[in-house]
Amino acid sequence: MRQEFTLTIFSENRVGILNQITTVFTRRHINIESLTTSESAIEGIHKFTIVIYSTREEVDLLVKQVEKRIDVLKAYSFSQDEIIYQEIALYKVPTAALFEGNEIEKLVRQYGARILEMTAEYAVIEKTGHKHETQELFEKLDPYGVTQFTRSGRVAINRLKKEPLNSYLRKLDKNDVKPDVEIDTQL
């Protein structure tokens, strides 16, 4: 069954690592729905969160193909119910629209959004939530003249008690595989 999967991938922070990871998907004609990347909780290790539509079987194979890249430490896949995730959206509306009645204010309250900045010309509204929620607010705000709308990729936290990468790194220690961090820091 095709469904949404969120992959979290931990890698070394090297030039070209994004290309290494995305070509695994490109080559198999799999579209990336969302991609977020930044340093992980562990210093020096990068984290990618990638959302795709696929089947469980295909995702299992993809995870192994991603992990096969030398600079990738570990990759995990989660179905939607195995993670808590969030996205953020920003909407720019003309300030004048806020003063023509209280509709925008109502929407901001109703959707748990907030106003980030207001100038004489425009106001920037921020909403966090899932895609369909940020989309719904966009559709509600649009009649009042949204001049810019942007949405982030997904960030996700799994429902497991501990970060699996930590136990993976500990397992490496136990197997007495010496990390090459020491050599890396000479660069």
Added chain:
Amino acid sequence: MDKQTDTLMKDSQKKAVTMTGAQAVMESLVNEGVEILFGYPGGAIMPVYDALYSYSEKLNHILVRHEQGAVHAAQGYARATGKVGICLVTSGPAATNAVTGIADAMIDSTPVVVISGQVGSALLGTDAFQETDVVGITQPVTKWNYQITRADEIPWAMARAFYIARSGRPGPVLLDITKDAQFGSLEYIYKPAISVRSYTPYPIIDPGQVEEAARLINFAKKPLALIGQGVVIAGAEAELKKFLEKTGIPAAQTLLGLSALPSDHKLNVGGLGMHGNYGPNLKTNECDLIIGIGMRFDDRVTADTRRYATNAKIIHMDIDPAEINKIIHADAPILGNVKESLPMLTSRVSKNDHKKWVEEFHACYRIEYERLIERELYPDKPVITMAEVVRRVSDAFNDDAIMVTDVGQHQMVAWRYFKFRQSRSVITSGGLGTMGFGLPAAIGAKLGRPDRPVCLFVGDGGLQMTIQELGTIYQSKVPVKIVLLNNNFLGMVRQWQELFFDLRYASTELVNPDFQTISKGYFIPSAKVTKREELDKAIKKMVSTDGPFLLEVVVEKEGNVFPMVPAGASVEDILLE
């Protein structure tokens, strides 16, 4: 070697020595035990070549005629010896020329380190002269690649490159070194890489998986072992033999797994796949157990996967986790190096004898022999077949040469009819199917194993894709024996046109040059055979000639390679004619 370089080398293993990046490349090669490299100089790699000038006693540089040839030669060297093959090329067009070889090494798991020059780091991304994004281009076809922009990265990156290329499932590594990094200076000290934290080359074998596999083996009535190149790479030929002889399980080989088991071993039942032997294909769906050993269930082996091994449980032994369940679901995977997992398995299986079952494969072989092989080897028509040439050449080398092939009909025929006594005797482009692979790969193989005869089978199409490497053979005096099976056609494509495209021979007929004249131009002795009665004498002349030799045999123009599993069919639909 000049005195300065000599002192430099001795010191560099003990304490840090100041030197240039280019010298550090040379030192690293020496520290890794490299003796030979294949390359072609050019602008962005000139500092490294300049350093090489002082290392000519330690490092034998073979000047090829095209960078694709450099990589294929390095592959041939690596496949014949099990060591890492090295290439040295410049930036831009040289690096792109190397890409085909790199892709070939990737799909056939061949350890190769390619060092490419790059424009100065200040010029990166400016479309400078001979600048190309070689790291970007080769990313999907390398096991690892890295751009070096500072001299002090060189020892670290070189150590890593060698470690990654040869460990686990081997593969090609590309290091792209900017010109300023080659000129720059560093404090050189070499530490060979012993691990990379994000990389597990040798997964720890799970004894539970071995137990489960042993249980399936002990219950099996009709098992078949499929031998892949993983056995050769792991050097697990003896372990394989012990396993097979204890269990009495018949074994068939993939294209690259051939020669892991001697041709005349009593449990060797032949080749797998599209042009493999009749028995192993026909019987696959009768098997109740398939044991894949260091192989990857390539589509040329399985044909239609939905109708493959329909009655069998699958044991899949491989070192690469990404291969498990990739094509065929494994009921009992054994992840790990077969050199370790095979003995673990052997100790857990009961002694057995599948005499009757093995006899069924022999019966299939007799059918194949009567209906096909006999007329291929001993034709009653005047035209020479590829098969008879291959078998007579094999005989002339006492079935103990390293067989290198190019790609196409001759490749399949050579694979079917050449015989082997020892491992690492088959060097051919399997996964990528690269025409032009053969000639340069044979050069590399011969330089790697000067003690063994190296015999190349090549078609008239493939030879002309890298024919310029005859120049390398001449210049470097490489005693390669070349058997050109000339049908004046792109034979394999023509065969498909005949069988599946209504005999519409679109651009497959070749109007060829006089290969004798070309050979003469390169001062390589040659002979041309058009009649059967001339064949043995010419082969004898080739074998007894000191140095390289080109033997051109004009073969059947429209011969077909059979048996054949047509594309999209099931293995059991194998055609004998």
